[in-house]
Amino acid sequence: MTISIDDFKKIEIKIGEILSAEKVLDADKLLKLSVNFGEEAPRQIISGISMYFENPNDLVGRKCAFATNLEPRVIKGLESQGMILAVSGEDFFSLLSAESNTAPGASVK
Amino acid sequence: MTISIDDFKKIEIKIGEILSAEKVLDADKLLKLSVNFGEEAPRQIISGISMYFENPNDLVGRKCAFATNLEPRVIKGLESQGMILAVSGEDFFSLLSAESNTAPGASVK
Numbered sequence: 001m002t003i004s005i006d007d008f009k010k011i012e013i014k015i016g017e018i019l020s021a022e023k024v025l026d027a028d029k030l031l032k033l034s035v036n037f038g039e040e041a042p043r044q045i046i047s048g049i050s051m052y053f054e055n056p057n058d059l060v061g062r063k064c065a066f067a068t069n070l071e072p073r074v075i076k077g078l079e080s081q082g083m084i085l086a087v088s089g090e091d092f093f094s095l096l097s098a099e100s101n102t103a104p105g106a107s108v109k
Numbered sequence: 110m111t112i113s114i115d116d117f118k119k120i121e122i123k124i125g126e127i128l129s130a131e132k133v134l135d136a137d138k139l140l141k142l143s144v145n146f147g148e149e150a151p152r153q154i155i156s157g158i159s160m161y162f163e164n165p166n167d168l169v170g171r172k173c174a175f176a177t178n179l180e181p182r183v184i185k186g187l188e189s190q191g192m193i194l195a196v197s198g199e200d201f202f203s204l205l206s207a208e209s210n211t212a213p214g215a216s217v218k
Contacts, residue, residue, distance in 0.1 A: 002180050003119050008192075010112050011120055015196055015203070065174070065194075065205050071111050083117075085174075087124055087207060087215035094124070094211045096174050098196060099203035106196035108205070 012069035013085070013108040015098045016043070021056035027076045031056055035082065037068060038105030046073075046080035052093045063104065065096040121178035122194070122217040124207045125152070130165035136185045140165055144191065146177060147214030155182075155189035161202045172213070174205040 016035035019042055024030035029048040036042050045066065053059060065085040073080045085096045098106070125144035128151055133139035138157040145151050154175065162168060174194040182189050194205045207215070 001119065002178055005179060007116075008120055008176055008179060010110065011117055013194070067117055069111055070114060070117060085122070085205075085217050087211055087217055089212050089215055092208065092210045092212060092215070094208035094215075096194075096205040096207060096217070098205060099201065101201045102196055102203045103198050103201060106198055106201070106203075108194050108196055 011067060013065055014068045015063050015102050015104060015106045016045075016066045016068075016082070017104040018059045018062050018064065021053070021059040023050055023056060024076060024078065030076060031059075032078060033059070033084070035066065036104045037066075038103065043068075043081040044079060045082045045084060046075040046078050047084045049084065049086060049093075052088075062095070063098045063100065063102050065098065065108070120176060122174055123177045124172050124211050124213060124215045125154075125175045125177075125191070126213040127168045127171050127173065130162070130168040132159055132165060133185060133187065139185060140168075141187060142168070142193070144175065145213045146175075147212060152177075152190040153188060154191045154193060155184045155187050156193045158193065158195060158202075161197075171204070172207045172209065172211050174207065174217070 020034040129143040
């Protein structure tokens with residue numbers, strides 16, 4: 001389905017800097033991320049990507065793309081204030097990474 | 110403005126592999142990209158990012174995120190069949206990159 005540029009602009013996609021990442025107890029697939037978007041406080045983001053990161057600490061410091069204006073969701077009792085963007089297939093998984101000098105909170109135009 | 114997950118899903122974001130990149134004559138800001146999305150033919154995408162790439166060939170081989178279901182637009186007489194996603198600020202510019210083993214056409218879920 002084709003969309004208009006106005007439809008596209010409704011979605012806020014921002015670069016967040018991952019400050020911490022840890023497995024969620026009793027939820028094999030989930031990671032709890034703390035993400036800096038240049039706002040007053042970091043956001044908590046819950047994501048089903050645990051299987052792709054043997055060591056969640058590998059994510060710390062990465063600057064990745066997130067959808068940041070979705071309605072907050074509660075997943076396993078934890079509020080998620082955004083969604084990390086990723087692609088995956090049979091033999092690959094990838095986040096969408098920005099260059100290391102990107103300012104946290106930078107928005108896709 | 111907050112959006113629903115259904116609003117988000119209207120937008121198709123795919124990873125494309127840049128096959129070629131060249132400056133558009135008489136249009137300082139524009140690059141003409143040929144991008145592989147795993148479709149029958151590559152798509153032509155016109156993007157105003159020329160100032161960030163002294164040598165457009167540096168883009169060849171990169172796998173980046175594109176919005177792929179916008180209405181096609183004609184820019185300086187050239188049809189653009191998608192939009193490359195990027196963030197920029199006073200002292201940075203970044204595309205959104207996928208890992209090198211990502212299959213062209215992989216879609217953000």
